[in-house]
Amino acid sequence: MGESGVGEMDAMELQRATVGKVARARITMGLEFEGFRASCSPTDLELMFQLIHQYATNPRFDEEAFDSFIDRMASMLENSLKDPQTYFFDQLSSAIYKDNPYQQSIHPEQLQDVDLQRLESIFADRFADFSDFQFVIVGNFDEDELMRYVRTYLGSLPGTNRKEKFQDHNIRPFSGVSEVRFERGIGDRCFASIVTTAPYRASLENRVAMQALFQVYNERLRENVREELSGVYVVQAWPEISRYPSPHMVTNVLLACDPARVDELLDAVLDTANEVITGEFADHYVSSARATLQNIYADRIKTNSYWVDGILFGITEDRALDTFLDYPEMYQKIDAATIANAAKQWLRYDKNMLKMIMLPETSEKCDEHGGCGEHDEHGVCGEHEEDDCCGGVDCTCEETEE
Known part of the structure; x- marks a missing residue:
């Protein structure tokens, strides 16, 4: 949503409309909560409230922005998982929470299943009722002006007083x-x-x-x-x-x-x-x-x-x-x-x-002849990139002739 803009304005149009202003707002969401984070300069207080109201009642789900974001995320995740440290923390989180899917890293192939309409449906459900929201506002402001904006932009948010029940996703750490x-x-x-x-x-x-x-x-x-x-x-x-x-x-x-x-x-x-x-x-x-x-x-x-x-x-x-x-x-x-x-x-x-x-990987993965056991026609291990053959540790894979 942050890259889609809001209402009738895409991200670039929103940026142009707020040039010279210091106000921002974004959606926050987790398994147990949903809400906003926002900030502004004292002179742009109303704009901050307007952005909150627009994101809450008139969100924009732009397909072009969505596709661009998914492509960039897939590339970033693919590269990050090649980093041993990233892989380590991915494995660690899975072990701590016993492979609970809510505590695992996102992998590039999983992004193919993300559906824009499904995201819009989730948002519509989570932000349908503001009757149980609590807004905390801190900073340099005139209290009378603040209360006027609160009544105008927050007081008009939809509320249904629905009763919600916590869902237990069985996120519990290991024992033993x-x-x-x-x-x-x-x-x-x-x-x-x-x-x-x-x-x-x-x-x-x-x-x-x-x-x-x-x-x-x-x-x-x-x-x-x-x-x-x-x-x-x-x-x-x-x-x-x-x-x-x-x-x-x-x-x-x-x-x-x-x-x-x-x-x-x-x-x-x-x-x-x-x-x-x-x-x-x-x-x-x-x-x-x-x-x-x-x-x-x-x-x-x-x-x-x-x-x-x-x-x-x-x-x-x-x-x-x-x-x-x-x-x-x-x-x-x-x-x-x-x-x-x-x-x-x-x-x-x-x-x-x-x-x-x-x-770090060792030469123990190599066969008794110093190779990885299987090579393609160029002498490269079938399960490794050429510059990562056998983990790159004390092992040389050479082209062989039959």
Whole structure:
């Protein structure tokens, strides 16, 4: 829709009509939500509301723009899947969520099944009823002017007061302990992830504890795995929170490292996690986490987007809308026990752990004569491009004569 324009105007006509203006709006949609994201300069407030109203009530589904987008997406996806790192994350997501189709990457061939009329039908259903929408507006505006636009452009949106029911798509992470190894790509770099999952209850207290935990965890990973052991190009831990259908946290630690040392380095990750769980870290890590989080808050609180997201947190968690303003006070209360208890709760490698290791391809795929077993008339492996024969590692495929 973003490339189709809106109403009677295609994308170019819309661009010309709004030249010199600073206002934009776009549709957002997920499995559990639909809505808008919009922004503008103070002088273009009405235009922002007009765009929201037009996208909501007079969307444009342009076939030419659709075909162009599909072609470009197919080419982009085809190229991206040739990248070993992209392939790795594609496999990782599938393993974490047990091949659930809603958690898998889109592949180029799937785009052939995308139908413009079906997209239009989905939009018409999801945006047919605005009676349960909640609009959060933050920024520099005149309140009387704002309310006039709200009544005109939002108050006139259709509403049917229909009752909707959450659909459970069975998106739940793995449980238990497992390991996956495979080969992909060439070179001297290995990608590896060690993942754990645990239940998570959304609250401001848990969010603060989570933020503090990953400040300390990443600092200790950097010191233990990257600086002391070397052999790793990247080591980074991060959490992913899901609220539906079963609230949980997925913790991922990614390594890009020397293939020969991947097992040693993954063991070091687990040793570091155990240090954090047992509270074996100095006080300065706690004070550093407090200071870092305070500084991040001080920067972000100046932005409209942070206020919008903070208010939305209050709405979704049924809390006071200004709950997020309590962060500074709560950051001051972070101590070693906060971090260790959070680690015990969410770094559950003893219960749920997935190791995924992608090694560069080796000459083991070649036959005893140093070839891949089957060649075309030019001596190229039947399942590889010429410059990727046998993964390109210590293997030469030559033209053979009969």
